[in-house]
Amino acid sequence: MSVSNPLIQMETNFGEIILELDVAKAPVSVENFLSYARSGHYDGTIFHRVIKGFMIQGGGLTPEMEEKPTGPPIANEARNKLKNTTGSIAMARTEEIDSARAQFFINTENNRDLNHGGLNPQVYGYAVFGQVVDGMDVVYEIERVATGASAGFENVPLEPVVISKVTVID
Template identity: 55%
Template structure:
């Protein structure tokens, strides 16, 4: 259920409790609900900044298209989970992936996986932010990737080609993404495409409105 539906549902309860025939009470209820909605929307920005060892990347999250994914990402972010993690998989002309390992290539423990929201209507185009996962469509936890080029083949097609859920887009710092994508990589601890010099996410924070 989206925010608007929730607020309208709450408004209905308020109006029924007060009596639909009383226009004054309804007007007051409308005003209270509008104010409540305004306060809640303002309390959470959907713009985040990744401060990396190679520069800053600003991303706007799309809660309407991927509400579960955005909520999950913000929960990890606000608890400081991403601070000190690295972009551990870098493939130029494809994507840069991070959000799961320390600079010692130690995997961080995560919460339970979330559902795949690849059907949200957003495309894996250059600069888009998407969730990484295993072959199981509903296996995404904390890891994400930024598309370095248009990767439409990663979009949802059907249940057999479930796609990768896009939930945001880089609004500032694509030059930083390009720089990260150009670093030298190697195989380390059995993992391919790992930057030789760690690309660290120093901090990941919500940008206040």
Template identity: 50%
Template sequence: MKRVLTLLALVMAFSTTILADDIVPIRIITSQGDIRVDLNRTKAPKTVENMLSYIKEGFYKDTAFHRVIKGFMIQGGGFTKDLKHKSTHPPIRNEADNGLKNVRGSIAMARTSDPHSATSQFFINHVDNHFLDYTSSTFQGWGYAVFGKVTSGMDVVDKITNLPTGSGGPFGRDVPKPLVIIKDIVVEH
């Protein structure tokens, strides 16, 4: 009986470790406050690994939330605080077909019109944006890959979306005033 209980305890401990590794908590440290996000490695493994590689490299340090649209989203992770474009790794495969939805507080990969063009930029949905969800594997249906959710700091997202916006750098509009700086993004343990 003692051996069975020991084995059961080991199995439970191992299972908890596996489940814990499926969620990766990060903290986005901004000039407006911190946003904590749980990244979902189970549903979006390539996307999470992509972001973690940028975090490990310190890529996001002193970048900006350069695009802010109230009632839509805040976007960052590709431009310096001087609004200069940063060089990135090659694009990753779009994982929007993972069942996760673009709802308030979800984090998703920004991309161009090419469904498989996401690199470092991400956005946090300010509201439910179901029109960004995956509908099919056609060019128009791919959607935007959600890979996590905000666990605290939506008040910071709300504060950012309430900032006035205008032109800045190469952008004719939607740049928050003052510019919101991503001081760093760190993995929390």
């Protein structure tokens, strides 16, 4: 990644995570994330899905497990050759290929099964658009929280892991 890539400061109740976004390889996903960040969408959301040895997912729900409104879905950039490796950030989506909106996840392991593997929706993959450059200790601390079921969701932290503020560092 180059120095022209935006840096993101994500403040959580567990500490700070710094991300570098890859504009060249994931322009649609980066612009989408930056738009949500600049609008304040992520402020006060939670990491609502935490699976040890896999990833931490957030950016769409409040601590009350209410989904925040989002814009339209974006094109899936999983074919950009960026891999779902430890510390990478990717767009979360439904079973539909082009369904990512605001939610994202940070990989806590090398998750090869999430990489682009073909045009079939089951193997299309998840678009990586950046990398944690500082704060993996915070990511791992979040990964270790106790989880359970809540509001129809599985793997929800029993104590909310709150994203208090997401700032684009200029």
